[in-house]
Amino acid sequence: MNANDSVPMVQMLSPEGDFAVPKNYAEYGSYIERLTEEDFLKFYRDMARCRRFDNEATALQRQGQLGLWIPAIGQEAAQIGSGYGVGHNDHIFPSYREHGVAITHGVELMSILKMLRGVNHGGWNPDETRFHLYGIVLGSQVLHATGYAMGVKFDGKVATGNKADDLAVISYFGDGATAEGDISESFLFAANTQSPIVFFCQNNQWAISSPTASQTRVPLYRRGEGFGVPGIRIDGNDVLASYAVTAKHMDDARQGAGPYMIEALTYRIGAHTSSDDPTKYRTDEEVAYWTARDPLKRFEVFLRRQGIGEDFFEEVAEAGEKLASEIREATFALKTPEMDEMFKHVYSEPHPVIDEQLDWLKRYEASFGGEN
Amino acid sequence: MTNFVDMAIAKAINAGLRKAMSEDNKVLVFGEDVAQLGGVFRVTEGLHAEFGESRIFNSPIAESGIVGTAIGLAMRGYRPVAEIQFDGFIFPAFDQITTQLAKMQNRSEGFHKMPVVIRVPFGGGIGAVEHHSESPEAYFAHTAGLRVVSPSNPNDAYWMIQQAIRSNDPVMFFEPKRRYWQKGPVNLDTPPQDLHSARVIREGNDLTIVSYGPMVHTSLQAAEVAAGEGVSIEVIDLRSLSPIDFPTIIESVKKTGRLITVAEAPNSFSVASEISATITEECFYHLQAPVLRVGGFDIPYPAAKLEEIYLPDADRILEAVDRSRAY
Numbered sequence: 001m002n003a004n005d006s007v008p009m010v011q012m013l014s015p016e017g018d019f020a021v022p023k024n025y026a027e028y029g030s031y032i033e034r035l036t037e038e039d040f041l042k043f044y045r046d047m048a049r050c051r052r053f054d055n056e057a058t059a060l061q062r063q064g065q066l067g068l069w070i071p072a073i074g075q076e077a078a079q080i081g082s083g084y085g086v087g088h089n090d091h092i093f094p095s096y097r098e099h100g101v102a103i104t105h106g107v108e109l110m111s112i113l114k115m116l117r118g119v120n121h122g123g124w125n126p127d128e129t130r131f132h133l134y135g136i137v138l139g140s141q142v143l144h145a146t147g148y149a150m151g152v153k154f155d156g157k158v159a160t161g162n163k164a165d166d167l168a169v170i171s172y173f174g175d176g177a178t179a180e181g182d183i184s185e186s187f188l189f190a191a192n193t194q195s196p197i198v199f200f201c202q203n204n205q206w207a208i209s210s211p212t213a214s215q216t217r218v219p220l221y222r223r224g225e226g227f228g229v230p231g232i233r234i235d236g237n238d239v240l241a242s243y244a245v246t247a248k249h250m251d252d253a254r255q256g257a258g259p260y261m262i263e264a265l266t267y268r269i270g271a272h273t274s275s276d277d278p279t280k281y282r283t284d285e286e287v288a289y290w291t292a293r294d295p296l297k298r299f300e301v302f303l304r305r306q307g308i309g310e311d312f313f314e315e316v317a318e319a320g321e322k323l324a325s326e327i328r329e330a331t332f333a334l335k336t337p338e339m340d341e342m343f344k345h346v347y348s349e350p351h352p353v354i355d356e357q358l359d360w361l362k363r364y365e366a367s368f369g370g371e372n
Numbered sequence: 373m374t375n376f377v378d379m380a381i382a383k384a385i386n387a388g389l390r391k392a393m394s395e396d397n398k399v400l401v402f403g404e405d406v407a408q409l410g411g412v413f414r415v416t417e418g419l420h421a422e423f424g425e426s427r428i429f430n431s432p433i434a435e436s437g438i439v440g441t442a443i444g445l446a447m448r449g450y451r452p453v454a455e456i457q458f459d460g461f462i463f464p465a466f467d468q469i470t471t472q473l474a475k476m477q478n479r480s481e482g483f484h485k486m487p488v489v490i491r492v493p494f495g496g497g498i499g500a501v502e503h504h505s506e507s508p509e510a511y512f513a514h515t516a517g518l519r520v521v522s523p524s525n526p527n528d529a530y531w532m533i534q535q536a537i538r539s540n541d542p543v544m545f546f547e548p549k550r551r552y553w554q555k556g557p558v559n560l561d562t563p564p565q566d567l568h569s570a571r572v573i574r575e576g577n578d579l580t581i582v583s584y585g586p587m588v589h590t591s592l593q594a595a596e597v598a599a600g601e602g603v604s605i606e607v608i609d610l611r612s613l614s615p616i617d618f619p620t621i622i623e624s625v626k627k628t629g630r631l632i633t634v635a636e637a638p639n640s641f642s643v644a645s646e647i648s649a650t651i652t653e654e655c656f657y658h659l660q661a662p663v664l665r666v667g668g669f670d671i672p673y674p675a676a677k678l679e680e681i682y683l684p685d686a687d688r689i690l691e692a693v694d695r696s697r698a699y
Contacts, residue, residue, distance in 0.1 A: 121475075121478070121481075122479060123479075123480060123481035123483070125483055126447075127483070132447075140440065140468065140471065140472050143436065143437060143439075143440025143468065144440060144443045144444040144447060145444060146437075146440070147441030147442060147443055147445045148444035148447050148448050151444065151445045151447075151448030152448065154400075154426060154450075155448070181434075181436060181464075182436055182437070182467075185440065186437070188432050188437065189432060189434070192432060344481075344482070345477055345481050345482040346477070347517065347541050348477060348482065348485050348541050349540060351615050352615050353614075353615045353616075354516070
């Protein structure tokens, strides 16, 4: 049995770009009805921005400018759609591939490249964007998200009666991470406390070289059931489904519905990271099948049918080139941090052992006469 | 007039928690069976009745979940105090403690403070089954970003738990479980000293013993016996295992010229080894003998009928005293 097969999923935009809201998903359809043309254009612009950013970062890595790159190509609809489904107070706990979600919340893209160049470990300010640091140890950030959501509940910030005051949490992870005990424990803690959290699983079908079929016998959207976390599968390459389903369940979470799981079925068109070689474990036919279901292409078809003209797409392409050259230049300009930096934030209060080690290191470096 | 009250270590931690919870409503206490039951050692007894479910609650039996959600709660502005039921049960949480809790402040460049306290009853001597008598402190002392402390007496227990809760860094709080019921005076008005300084608890001139947690009591017994034989031993209660207050140890060793470490943990790669290495570097010309370590053996903690042989006692310490003085 392949856990990806024959499961109903929320889809509003077919791979051919046809838009329709199935009757049983009308509650999600109402979220699309509220969108304006400007929202549609914003979705497309950001998906294209994410793709262009990704391609440029891949080039930078190949040229030795980044230590590593983690492509998200193919997952833009899952990320941009859900990212815009997250509300103005909500907090986001991403895994390490969520560049698209970062874009929707105004995270400075250079801070992602800074981390992958090895300048720091990802020091963006989660308070400004409510987009927390990338979780690198699989599943670890999902427990932090759950604890945060428990805190929101303890603070009484759920169903306050004033929607501007309510908030919920969303945590992103992949199909591979679902095997981690931390994810199961997150379901349990969140369900027991009925905390306001949406678990957003991007099933990109490959955990590095392990296909989903080898990781689970039961479709992933049902993983939370035994813990009391209901779930649904969506077409993760459909930006509208991703937006609507996320927006609806974040709304529900803010109003006290408790935790919910969304499995976005998508496909990692690129490699796991720049160190990976997917030709060793999957076929060209499979990649071609999914490339034909590219989330950007289908949304472009939809927009053109809506009467969006060539001007818009040209403008998006130009903006992409501008972004690419900007991040190129900014990457070259990144400076190696001062050596104090690696000692500075280990503790928040003085620590005699590392203070002494830093003093020693400074004397040692100075002993070379300033040529460090 | 200073207000002294006699209480046992378990009661002193309880009183310290109560005080911290009263002073700051962001302090949350949770863990397995800590609520109505008051924990398997009753350290949190009565707190649920006093503060209610919103401040102290039972968690599922999932240690990684306990620490992982504590991290998220700290990000939300809480000061979580998580109880791990027994030393040997901490390892499911090892990942969250070492890769997340310890590093969160560093990786966020100081944005996320991690005022999380993890309480761990540790050590043997209670006749328990496997996994209930261990001394895993070195794993955590080895990890940058954590602070590790262990009180040995009720007064320290009362104050150190409060200081740990007030710290903005994560603190591993190792409680000497076999001394939980040992009574002593607690000064309810004034803390004895800061969280990370060691204390000379018995002055002497011939030899220094450094110990912490449950073995401090045993070290004092050995010093008493030695005094009867005309040997004057200085005993230092380390209190903080990371960072270690080396200036206090160095000052003592410069005076006595001899050092013995005493702990339950196996000697290899231990807190004791760290002290031995550093004192050798810092006090080489003052040492009259090599630093000796009295500790557990490098074997899994034995079955209860053998633990008396396994655990250091006053005789084992005195044997080391003789060896040291023979140089």
